Amino acid sequence: MKPASLRKYRPFHEKFDIRLPDRQWPDRHIERAPIWCSVDLRDGNQALAIPMNVEEKLEYFQLLCDIGFKQIEIGFPSASDTEFRFFRRLVDEKLIPADVTVQCLVQAREHLIQRTFEALEGVPRSIVHLYNSTSPLQRKVTFGNASKEKIKAIAVDGAKLVRKLADQVTDGEILFQYSPESFSDTELDYAYDICKSVTEIWGPTKESPIILNLPATVEWATPNIHADMIEWCCRQLKKDGLRDKVQVSLHTHNDRGTGTAATELAILAGADRVEGTLFGNGERTGNLDLVNVALNLNSHGIATGLDFSNLDEIRMTYQRLTRMAVHERHPYAGELVFTAFSGSHQDAIKKGMDLIDSDSVEWAVPYLTIDPQDIGRNYEAIIRINSQSGKGGVAYVLDREHGLDLPKSMHPEVGGIVSRQADELGRELTIEEIRESFFNEFVNRNAPLSLLDHDECHVENANAEGILVHQRAKRGNEYGWTFSLSHAGEKSVVEGYGNGPINALAHALEKRGLKDFKVTDYRSHAITDGSAADAAAYVQIVREGDNRSVWGCGLDPSIELAGLKALVSAYNRLHH
Numbered sequence: 001m002k003p004a005s006l007r008k009y010r011p012f013h014e015k016f017d018i019r020l021p022d023r024q025w026p027d028r029h030i031e032r033a034p035i036w037c038s039v040d041l042r043d044g045n046q047a048l049a050i051p052m053n054v055e056e057k058l059e060y061f062q063l064l065c066d067i068g069f070k071q072i073e074i075g076f077p078s079a080s081d082t083e084f085r086f087f088r089r090l091v092d093e094k095l096i097p098a099d100v101t102v103q104c105l106v107q108a109r110e111h112l113i114q115r116t117f118e119a120l121e122g123v124p125r126s127i128v129h130l131y132n133s134t135s136p137l138q139r140k141v142t143f144g145n146a147s148k149e150k151i152k153a154i155a156v157d158g159a160k161l162v163r164k165l166a167d168q169v170t171d172g173e174i175l176f177q178y179s180p181e182s183f184s185d186t187e188l189d190y191a192y193d194i195c196k197s198v199t200e201i202w203g204p205t206k207e208s209p210i211i212l213n214l215p216a217t218v219e220w221a222t223p224n225i226h227a228d229m230i231e232w233c234c235r236q237l238k239k240d241g242l243r244d245k246v247q248v249s250l251h252t253h254n255d256r257g258t259g260t261a262a263t264e265l266a267i268l269a270g271a272d273r274v275e276g277t278l279f280g281n282g283e284r285t286g287n288l289d290l291v292n293v294a295l296n297l298n299s300h301g302i303a304t305g306l307d308f309s310n311l312d313e314i315r316m317t318y319q320r321l322t323r324m325a326v327h328e329r330h331p332y333a334g335e336l337v338f339t340a341f342s343g344s345h346q347d348a349i350k351k352g353m354d355l356i357d358s359d360s361v362e363w364a365v366p367y368l369t370i371d372p373q374d375i376g377r378n379y380e381a382i383i384r385i386n387s388q389s390g391k392g393g394v395a396y397v398l399d400r401e402h403g404l405d406l407p408k409s410m411h412p413e414v415g416g417i418v419s420r421q422a423d424e425l426g427r428e429l430t431i432e433e434i435r436e437s438f439f440n441e442f443v444n445r446n447a448p449l450s451l452l453d454h455d456e457c458h459v460e461n462a463n464a465e466g467i468l469v470h471q472r473a474k475r476g477n478e479y480g481w482t483f484s485l486s487h488a489g490e491k492s493v494v495e496g497y498g499n500g501p502i503n504a505l506a507h508a509l510e511k512r513g514l515k516d517f518k519v520t521d522y523r524s525h526a527i528t529d530g531s532a533a534d535a536a537a538y539v540q541i542v543r544e545g546d547n548r549s550v551w552g553c554g555l556d557p558s559i560e561l562a563g564l565k566a567l568v569s570a571y572n573r574l575h576h
């Protein structure tokens, strides 16, 4: 026997029998974006603890226009004075762009419909959005056991009144939208029957279609069931010769956390239009997050007509006006969604980023579904360092932030030191701390050995005509340098020969009895950081006795001196 806490819930399929064995949606692909309608100023606003005031709504409306929404539900003008005044400000101050259609929600109740049409005076083009709730639960609870006929009559009477009042409007175009609210838990054939009756009253044509909005007012079931319901309705409309006269619209909520999935599957099932809000603000767990769906489409190369190239700014405006927060893990918009702390993710991201060149057409970076730059994020925050991080991540930060492109075999040594520091501190290291840690340990280290000066050696040789000329000192293929050194406070000037200055310094150290190592690797590159141009050099040495290998780094405007400093740093690390 199930415990009472489970007995009180019944599986959805026991309550609603939705059968569509020959469903087509699973084999389809989304190939174009739906028509978007923002309901931020209505469904989003009605769910706020402190609804937006008129000025805030005006700013929000502008934000939505700037993003590119062409249909915006601006509210429920019959609901309150604030809603009415806001709508009139938009109209009277001519703030509605010519290509934007505003939408007004109204319950199927006579006085509210009348008041809505008062608000619409002088609006060039608007959508009147009529609704009433239809589910068995709402019929029983909200409408006191109202019969199916009674509920249908509410819709039909409302639709007739809307039609009549629209016919009287002479200074604007009125489009019609009907929502059987609670569609997601209404008997499918009954919901469709009401929709069909409303459609017949409004008499749409191909040129002037109506919108049937089929809301998942509450998300009761899995997204596949929602998709089946939408495909079923689309097929019924087709059978009745209405499909091309009706735009099928979605309005999902997120009670089970699958609002986005439900919408995407229902687009596959045939829907033409999608209602939702920025970042999914809305009743309870929220409405569909339009940013999420639109950017999902972008990530498959589909144009959406919506511009989220400055998503951070949009998020900040949204947060200020709604007083809501966007979670750090929120798809696309969250602060941390392009950030990896863990070593193996960082390693893969760094390798992916290294392979992406500016001409590369296809985005292919492990763990990142889109290029953060598309939405105005930079690469700075992709990798952040704490004790979970690995060498690849540390190397990435040093490269991206400080222009230090470390040789791959140097990564373990540097990564180990930085990660240990993060572990000891028990927190994330800032970019500056990572730099400091690297500099303290690896760069331009000067004790016990320091290089005070160096110069090329020259000699006077007689040329073919017997004239003395000044020439580079050379032994076989090796050139000579003099080095002015200090070791444990003791100064000396030593000559050394080598095929380059690094080998020559190694030779000079050998002559001073300080060489117990071999130079095993060397690399250098230019760093251009703002106006300052520098060179970075990395030298690896291995101690002859115990095979201990260490890297050192040198930075200097001269690439030659950077290399020498790198060898001195490596020496000092080995003898520390």
Ligand SMILES: CC(=O)SCCNC(=O)CCNC(=O)[C@H](O)C(C)(C)COP(=O)(O)OP(=O)(O)OC[C@H]1O[C@@H](n2cnc3c(N)ncnc32)[C@H](O)[C@@H]1OP(=O)(O)O
Pocket (backbone or CB within 6 Å): 043, 046, 076, 078, 079, 080, 107, 108, 109, 131, 132, 133, 142, 143, 154, 181, 217, 283
């Ligand atoms: C799913 C959605 O998001 S729908 C949008 C909901 N949005 C809002 O509610 C925000 C704006 N709403 C409001 O300002 C108000 O609720 C109004 C103006 C719509 C209505 O206000 P009021 O009539 O004062 O209150 P209230 O909403 O409680 O009305 C409930 C009554 O209307 C009835 N009712 C609800 N919807 C409908 C409808 N579509 N047609 C006819 N009657 C309806 C209820 O059964 C109830 O009747 P009862 O009083 O006999 O029990």
Ligand SMILES: CC(C)C(=O)C(=O)O
Pocket (backbone or CB within 6 Å): 043, 105, 131, 179, 181, 182, 213, 215, 216, 217, 218, 251, 253
């Ligand atoms: C009015 C309708 C569309 C609604 O907001 C809902 O069902 O959630």
